[in-house]
Amino acid sequence: MSKQIYITRKIPEAGLKLLKEKGIDFDMGVSKLAPSKKDIIKALKKKPYDGVISFLTDTIDKEVFDACPTSKIFANFAVGYENIDTKIAKERGIEASNTPGTSAEAVAEHTVALMFALTTRIIEGDKYVKSGKYKGWDPELLIGSDMKGKTIGLIGGGQIGTKVAQMLHNGFDVNIIYNDVVPNKELEESFKVTRKEFIDVIKESDIISLHCPLLPCTTHMINKEVLSKMKKTAFLVNTARGPIIDENALVEALKNKQIRGAALDVFEFEPKLARGLSKLDNVILTPHIASARENARNMMSEIAAKNIISVLETGKAINSVIK
Numbered sequence: 155m156s157k158q159i160y161i162t163r164k165i166p167e168a169g170l171k172l173l174k175e176k177g178i179d180f181d182m183g184v185s186k187l188a189p190s191k192k193d194i195i196k197a198l199k200k201k202p203y204d205g206v207i208s209f210l211t212d213t214i215d216k217e218v219f220d221a222c223p224t225s226k227i228f229a230n231f232a233v234g235y236e237n238i239d240t241k242i243a244k245e246r247g248i249e250a251s252n253t254p255g256t257s258a259e260a261v262a263e264h265t266v267a268l269m270f271a272l273t274t275r276i277i278e279g280d281k282y283v284k285s286g287k288y289k290g291w292d293p294e295l296l297i298g299s300d301m302k303g304k305t306i307g308l309i310g311g312g313q314i315g316t317k318v319a320q321m322l323h324n325g326f327d328v329n330i331i332y333n334d335v336v337p338n339k340e341l342e343e344s345f346k347v348t349r350k351e352f353i354d355v356i357k358e359s360d361i362i363s364l365h366c367p368l369l370p371c372t373t374h375m376i377n378k379e380v381l382s383k384m385k386k387t388a389f390l391v392n393t394a395r396g397p398i399i400d401e402n403a404l405v406e407a408l409k410n411k412q413i414r415g416a417a418l419d420v421f422e423f424e425p426k427l428a429r430g431l432s433k434l435d436n437v438i439l440t441p442h443i444a445s446a447r448e449n450a451r452n453m454m455s456e457i458a459a460k461n462i463i464s465v466l467e468t469g470k471a472i473n474s475v476i477k
């Protein structure tokens with residue numbers, strides 16, 4: 155009997171093609187919105203699926219594993235995989251995988267775009283013109299801040315942090331510092347980035363950009379106290395994971411002009427926003443689209459499919475996240 159897998163939401167054809175070439179049948183969820191855990195469990199109970207392609211919006215925990223005891227792998231269509239209970243997967247000998255390296259370029263570009271959107275006040279300018287407020291050139295209108303000479307603080311010196319550093323180092327006259335529990339010599343040497351204590355990055359940076367995974371130790375890493383240590387003129391950018399910031403504390407800090415502004419692509423209670431966030435003028439919000447590029451999505455689709463194929467053929471995932 156041919157192998158069959160379940161894909162919780164539509165993925166690009168690139169990955170489906172690889173599955174078809176291997177004769178792997180698949181059923182795919184049709185909902186545009188993220189399915190609930192109940193929906194996933196219901197779908198998985200229909201057939202003895204051999205594997206599952208899941209998304210970061212899917213909770214993959216004990217109950218989901220119970221609903222599909224035949225599945226040998228949960229292949230996440232994402233770089234992050236905090237939605238999968240890897241501890242239970244390991245206990246049960248189930249593989250889990252992610253799609254590393256697929257979105258670093260896109261996320262880094264989005265991050266740099268958000269930095270410039272903040273310093274140049276492009277979004278405010280767009281709203282100003284479209285709302286009919288523009289009555290003629292005014293030398294005092296929407297004064298932004300220069301990027302040149304600024305200190306950029308990266309929290310996380312992995313693939314995405316390194317790409318951001320590369321883009322800023324090659325293109326702009328800025329000073330870059332970072333904090334990571336693991337030193338990254340390539341980042342330090344190739345792009346002249348200095349590793350500092352977390353709190354020094356917070357205190358010294360004009361723009362702080364988050365590039366660390368969501369872990370118990372990074373949850374609410376940016377909280378009321380940390381925000382109070384940032385420069386009053388500083389910006390905060392988050393293209394990593396929402397819960398790294400205590401979003402209610404950020405709303406307060408932005409309201410009180412304790413920091414100058416923020417740009418967020420991810421949210422603590424995604425897709426909900428903390429009360430008051432969307433009413434603020436000094437925040438730019440994008441709907442978790444930092445990796446939304448055709449190329450990145452196609453690569454994610456292919457890598458998720460390759461992990462499924464690898465587990466079905468060899469028992470091992472190429473990009474296993476089981477430690």
Ligand code: GLV
Nearest residue numbers: 232233234257445
């Ligand atoms: C997107 O946020 C990802 O983890 O790939």
